[in-house]
Amino acid sequence: METIHLTYPLKIQSEVPPVSLAIGYFDGVHLGHQSVIGQARQMAEELGTSPAVMTFHPHPREVLGKASVSRYLTPLSEKLLRFAELGVQRVYVMKFDRELASKTQEEFVEEVLIPLRVRGVTVGFNFTFGRGAEGKAEDLNRLSDGRFQVEIVHPIASDGDFVSSTRLRQTLDSGDVEAALKILGRPYSLRGEVVQGNRRGRTIGFPTANIQLQDPFIIPATGVYVVRVHREGVSKDLFGMMNIGYRPTFRDPDPVKTLEVHLFDLDENLYGDRLEVEFLHRIRGEQPFASVTALTEQLKSDEENSRGWLKRQNLY
Ligand SMILES: Cc1cc2nc3c(=O)[nH]c(=O)nc-3n(C[C@H](O)[C@H](O)[C@H](O)COP(=O)(O)O)c2cc1C
Numbered sequence: 576m577e578t579i580h581l582t583y584p585l586k587i588q589s590e591v592p593p594v595s596l597a598i599g600y601f602d603g604v605h606l607g608h609q610s611v612i613g614q615a616r617q618m619a620e621e622l623g624t625s626p627a628v629m630t631f632h633p634h635p636r637e638v639l640g641k642a643s644v645s646r647y648l649t650p651l652s653e654k655l656l657r658f659a660e661l662g663v664q665r666v667y668v669m670k671f672d673r674e675l676a677s678k679t680q681e682e683f684v685e686e687v688l689i690p691l692r693v694r695g696v697t698v699g700f701n702f703t704f705g706r707g708a709e710g711k712a713e714d715l716n717r718l719s720d721g722r723f724q725v726e727i728v729h730p731i732a733s734d735g736d737f738v739s740s741t742r743l744r745q746t747l748d749s750g751d752v753e754a755a756l757k758i759l760g761r762p763y764s765l766r767g768e769v770v771q772g773n774r775r776g777r778t779i780g781f782p783t784a785n786i787q788l789q790d791p792f793i794i795p796a797t798g799v800y801v802v803r804v805h806r807e808g809v810s811k812d813l814f815g816m817m818n819i820g821y822r823p824t825f826r827d828p829d830p831v832k833t834l835e836v837h838l839f840d841l842d843e844n845l846y847g848d849r850l851e852v853e854f855l856h857r858i859r860g861e862q863p864f865a866s867v868t869a870l871t872e873q874l875k876s877d878e879e880n881s882r883g884w885l886k887r888q889n890l891y
Pocket residue numbers: 772773774775776777781782783784785799800816817818821822823824825835836837860861862863864870874877
């Protein structure tokens with residue numbers, strides 16, 4: 576997959592291949608987004624073009640001062656990985672700035688889509704473009720003037736409700752990672768590097784790899800989760816239990832939120848490794864314990880519960 580960063584006005588140096596383009600911000604790359612991208616792939620096949628995606632960076636709402644970056648689900652690096660998994664061959668990362676935001680819908684079509692040799696466009700039903708979000712998905716048909724085909728993708732439902740980035744964020748904020756899975760079509764995951772902690776874990780029989788996030792991922796609610804872990808460069812799936820929280824048992828005067836995972840049936844040095852952690856199931860909330868012994872007893876029962884759950888799911 577080729578990734579091309581663009582700014583407006585476009586400076587296209589070499590001849591670009593004709594594309595069928597899925598356009599959107601695609602925060603979360605959830606089932607709705609996957610359906611828009613799938614539609615672009617199908618169109619690409621029909622039209623004999625490359626399946627491509629155009630996404631914007633940074634988020635339009637952020638540039639226009641309506642929201643902060645920390646509320647976004649998928650860092651750009653993560654989105655690119657997901658696009659590649661979905662069979663996209665070309666990604667245009669369009670820099671979203673005030674200049675682009677000030678362009679009319681006509682200018683967006685004539686000065687961005689046409690020079691990029693767009694033969695097909697797919698967008699979600701609620702796509703808007705052009706200054707003040709004046710252009711709606713249906714306007715693309717009129718503006719294409721027969722030069723490219725347009726497909727507007729209907730909303731996808733899961734659990735009786737339309738999937739959306741907002742719903743996905745809510746499920747993560749409440750720790751309902753199983754609902755998140757139904758919106759994403761895959762478990763919610765984040766990536767980070769294993770760093771040193773306080774080295775207490777190994778003394779209580781539960782070494783825990785502390786994860787430092789690579790990008791500003793959204794962190795699910797504090798609590799304990801059953802997770803599947805991929806170690807970069809290692810194909811075998813690992814399983815374990817992760818705690819997200821402040822470790823209140825240790826009454827640290829200045830607690831910081833940590834993400835730490837104890838992996839089952841593994842005894843290896845992981846410092847410096849990059850891990851992808853997938854959230855499968857929530858076991859409980861984080862709580863303070865009267866003693867380290869009481870915490871250790873709880874961890875034993877968490878392990879039993881986690882293994883039991885994994886077994887029932889035929890995962891481990
Ligand atoms: C599955 C799991 C659940 C945990 N639950 C709690 C908890 O409820 N309360 C708490 O204070 N600490 C909890 N911890 C955090 C432990 O206190 C922590 O692993 C220990 O302090 C080791 O920290 P270290 O890696 O910095 O040495 C949990 C850790 C794991 C792996």
